[in-house]
Amino acid sequence: MVVESMKKKEVILPIGLGIIFSIIYHGLPLNYFAITLLGLIGIILILYDIRIGIYAGIFIFPFMPDILNLLFMIFMVGVYLYKALFKQLNPLTEQPIDMPIIFYVTVIIISTITSIDPSGSFRDLAIHLTSIGFVFVIVNNINTKKDFNILIVFLVISATLVAIYGFYQYKVGVEIEDKWVDAVNNPDVKTRIYSVFGNPNIFAEYLIMIIPISLSLFWFSKKVHKKAIFLVTSLILILALVLTLSRGGWVGFAFGMFVFVLLIEKRLLLSIIPLGLGAIYFLPSSILNRILSIFNFADSSNAYRIKMWNITLDIIKDNWLVGVGFGHLPFKATFETYIRTMPTYHAHNTYLETMAEMGILGFIIFIIFIFVLFKYSIKKLVKGKDNYIRIMATGVLSGLAAVLAHGAVENVLYIPRIIITFWILVSLILALMRISDKLPEVN
Numbered sequence: 001m002v003v004e005s006m007k008k009k010e011v012i013l014p015i016g017l018g019i020i021f022s023i024i025y026h027g028l029p030l031n032y033f034a035i036t037l038l039g040l041i042g043i044i045l046i047l048y049d050i051r052i053g054i055y056a057g058i059f060i061f062p063f064m065p066d067i068l069n070l071l072f073m074i075f076m077v078g079v080y081l082y083k084a085l086f087k088q089l090n091p092l093t094e095q096p097i098d099m100p101i102i103f104y105v106t107v108i109i110i111s112t113i114t115s116i117d118p119s120g121s122f123r124d125l126a127i128h129l130t131s132i133g134f135v136f137v138i139v140n141n142i143n144t145k146k147d148f149n150i151l152i153v154f155l156v157i158s159a160t161l162v163a164i165y166g167f168y169q170y171k172v173g174v175e176i177e178d179k180w181v182d183a184v185n186n187p188d189v190k191t192r193i194y195s196v197f198g199n200p201n202i203f204a205e206y207l208i209m210i211i212p213i214s215l216s217l218f219w220f221s222k223k224v225h226k227k228a229i230f231l232v233t234s235l236i237l238i239l240a241l242v243l244t245l246s247r248g249g250w251v252g253f254a255f256g257m258f259v260f261v262l263l264i265e266k267r268l269l270l271s272i273i274p275l276g277l278g279a280i281y282f283l284p285s286s287i288l289n290r291i292l293s294i295f296n297f298a299d300s301s302n303a304y305r306i307k308m309w310n311i312t313l314d315i316i317k318d319n320w321l322v323g324v325g326f327g328h329l330p331f332k333a334t335f336e337t338y339i340r341t342m343p344t345y346h347a348h349n350t351y352l353e354t355m356a357e358m359g360i361l362g363f364i365i366f367i368i369f370i371f372v373l374f375k376y377s378i379k380k381l382v383k384g385k386d387n388y389i390r391i392m393a394t395g396v397l398s399g400l401a402a403v404l405a406h407g408a409v410e411n412v413l414y415i416p417r418i419i420i421t422f423w424i425l426v427s428l429i430l431a432l433m434r435i436s437d438k439l440p441e442v443n
Helices: 002-027 030-048 050-063 066-084 098-113 118-139 145-172 200-220 224-244 247-264 266-282 285-295 300-318 328-338 350-382 387-406 416-438
Strands: none
Touching (some): 098 118, 145 200, 145 224, 145 387, 200 224, 200 247, 247 285
């Protein structure tokens, strides 16, 4: 009887699906039917193996509209929770780093509730909580070095395609906004690429997080063809960063590379620093002038930031304990009460922005979170005995260090796709910790 029942199910399921697809086909235009069919196939595959959804999400998120990225991550969290009903739900990593993340989530929720504009704060809260939920999905399903390697390869390939699209923009000479460059101090600058990010500085934030991961894959690879592939991806990403002409991105990248070399092979500092300084003499005048303008306080961009920081400090003095509320909208509304002739969306400094939004308490919790993340990652992963984990952790930490350095001149936790990338890198560290815990101890 059981066998007959199973045979009936084997017959009924294809017939049922055939009927459903026939109805959909007759009710929808061909292009919508194709999209629906692919979507249903994707859902079935993700339900079969949630890692397929993780890999797909990592690959496509730079190209997707923000709302679709958030909906997809919510869907992934839902799939994971559904699957978790049939097994024990695990914590993140059972490491000391868990508590700072919990504290950070708590403080941004409280800061949203106490915000001068709770509905405005909810926008940023939703992005962060959804991204952190996706972190939870990644950490609990990327369980082996093989899974982890597939994940970061998808991440690097996706970034490489994004960079190549930036090259196309450079070739056709996309127009740039006046506020992106001081024409008087940078007369040679005609084009700044931004790829799918809409702004060259935001594109640079994305690139400097991914470049060290690509370099880690290059560094670890033993086979010549793999080394060649990741050397090419690294060079493509670095060239794209150069073409963004983002000074903050360049400084962040330099700091990230300093951290990378410091953690992976200190002796390289003796050769890399002189080589880097020597390379300045071979740079085109447009790039060299752009670098020198970092120290030019007459540059309109620099002057704009300094004035903005001074006003933000006044906001912090007046709201030092709990801030004006989480997210850029409460900050924007408050900032414009201090000066109406200088509309802005954020403070162009992650640390001042954090303090203005969440006060000194939120700022301290954010700094503790970053400190604990780096401290325990270096102690457990970079100084560990597994060479693969050591090198990959170095790449991820260097990417985080780079974007946090860039945060001195930009609010890097503002654009949804950058927030998602930031939390993906955090999830990579947490996944490496869990993978490291499962490895047999070496005496």
